[in-house]
Amino acid sequence: MVLMTMIARLHDGLPLAASVQDHDQIGRAVIEYQNKAKLLFRKLNHESPRQMTIAIELYYFHYVINNDVVYLVMTEKNFSKRLAFNYLEDIQNEFIRQYGQKINSANRPYNFIEFDVYIQQAKRSTMDHRARRNLNKLNTELQDVQRIMVQNIDDVLQRGAAISDLDNKASNLSLMSQKYRKDTRYLNISSTYAKAAAGGIILLVFVLYFWVL
Numbered sequence: 656m657v658l659m660t661m662i663a664r665l666h667d668g669l670p671l672a673a674s675v676q677d678h679d680q681i682g683r684a685v686i687e688y689q690n691k692a693k694l695l696f697r698k699l700n701h702e703s704p705r706q707m708t709i710a711i712e713l714y715y716f717h718y719v720i721n722n723d724v725v726y727l728v729m730t731e732k733n734f735s736k737r738l739a740f741n742y743l744e745d746i747q748n749e750f751i752r753q754y755g756q757k758i759n760s761a762n763r764p765y766n767f768i769e770f771d772v773y774i775q776q777a778k779r780s781t782m783d784h785r786a787r788r789n790l791n792k793l794n795t796e797l798q799d800v801q802r803i804m805v806q807n808i809d810d811v812l813q814r815g816a817a818i819s820d821l822d823n824k825a826s827n828l829s830l831m832s833q834k835y836r837k838d839t840r841y842l843n844i845s846s847t848y849a850k851a852a853a854g855g856i857i858l859l860v861f862v863l864y865f866w867v868l
Contacts, residue, residue, distance in 0.1 A: 656676065656730060656731050656734060656782070657676060657728055657729075657730055657734070657739075657742060657778045657781060657782070658675070658676045658688075658714065658729045658730060658731070659673070659674070659675050659676065659685065659688060659689065659692070659728070659729040660672075660673065660674045660675075660726075660727070660728050660729075660746065660774050660778070661673045661674075661689070661692050661693075661696075661727045661728075662724060662725070662726055662727070662746070662750060662767075662770070663692075663693075663696040663724070663725045663727070664723060664724060664725075664758060664761065665696075665699060665700070665701065665720060665723045665724060665725050666700075666701075666723055668693065668696035668697040668699070669761065669764060670693060670696070670764045670765055671724070671754075671758065671761055671765065671766055671767050671770075672750070672765060672766075672767045672768055672770040672771065672774070673689070673765060673768070673771070674771045674774040674775060674778075675689075676778065688711070688714070688729060691711060691716075692716065692727055692729070695709070695716065695718075695727070696725055696727075699718075699720065699725055703720060704720075705719065705720050705721070706718065706719040706720070706740065708736060708739075710732075711729070713731070713732065714729050714730060714731060714732060715729065715730050715731075715732055715734070715736075715739070716728075716729055717729075717730065717736065717739040717740060717743060718743070719740065719743045719744070719747065721747055721751075722751065722755075722758075723758070723759075724747070724750070724751075724758060726743045726746050726747050726750070727743075728742060728743055728746075738781055741781070742777060742778070742781045745777050745780075745781075746773075746774060746777055749773050749777070750767075750770060750773075753767075753770065753773075754767050754770070
C-alpha cells in the first residue's frame with residue numbers, strides 16, 4: 656500500500672507537496688516518518704543516486720530524483736517495487752506538467768499542497784492496478800492448480816489401468832495354472848493306465864507260453 660508521498664526540491668530540501676494515507680499501522684508515527692523523509696531530503700544532493708529504495712523499520716522509502724526535484728513514496732515492504740517506481744514516474748510527469756515553471760520560485764513549505772488531489776488519484780489508480788494484477792495472478796495460480804489436479808487425476812487413472820491390466824494378467828495366469836494342473840493330472844492317470852495295460856499284456860504272454868509248453 657502507498658502510505659505516504661512527499662515531493663521536495665533537491666538543492667535545499669524544501670518540501671513542495673505531500674499526501675498521507677490514513678492507515679492504522681502508522682497512525683501517530685506518520686509525523687516521525689515525515690521528519691525522517693525531510694532529513695533524507697536534506698542529505699540528498701546532485702551526486703546522490705538517481706533512484707533508490709531505503710528500508711525504514713517495517714516500510715520502504717522509494718525515491719527518484721529528476722530536474723532538481725525529489726519524489727518519494729513510503730510503502731509496505733510487500734508492496735511491488737516496480738509499482739512503486741511506476742507510481743513515482745506518474746507523479747513526476749504530472750508535477751512537472753503542472754508546476755515545472757514554478758518550482759524554483761517556491762518560497763514556503765508545501766507551496767503546491769493542492770497537488771494532493773492528483774496524488775490521491777494516482778494512488779487509487781496504482782492500487783487498482785495492483786488489485787487487477789493480484790486477481791490475474793490468482794487466476795493463473797488457479798489454472799495451474801487445475802492443470803496439476805488434472806495431471807494428477809490422469810496419473811491415477813493410468814495407474815488404475817495398469818493395475819487392471821496386471822489383475823487381468825494375474826487372472827489369466829491363474830486360469831492357465833489350473834488348466835496345467837488338470838492336464839498334468841490327466842496325463843498321470845493316462846500313464847498309470849498305460850503301464851497297467853502293458854503289465855497285463857506281459858503277464859498274459861507268460862501264462863500262454865507256459866500253458867502251451
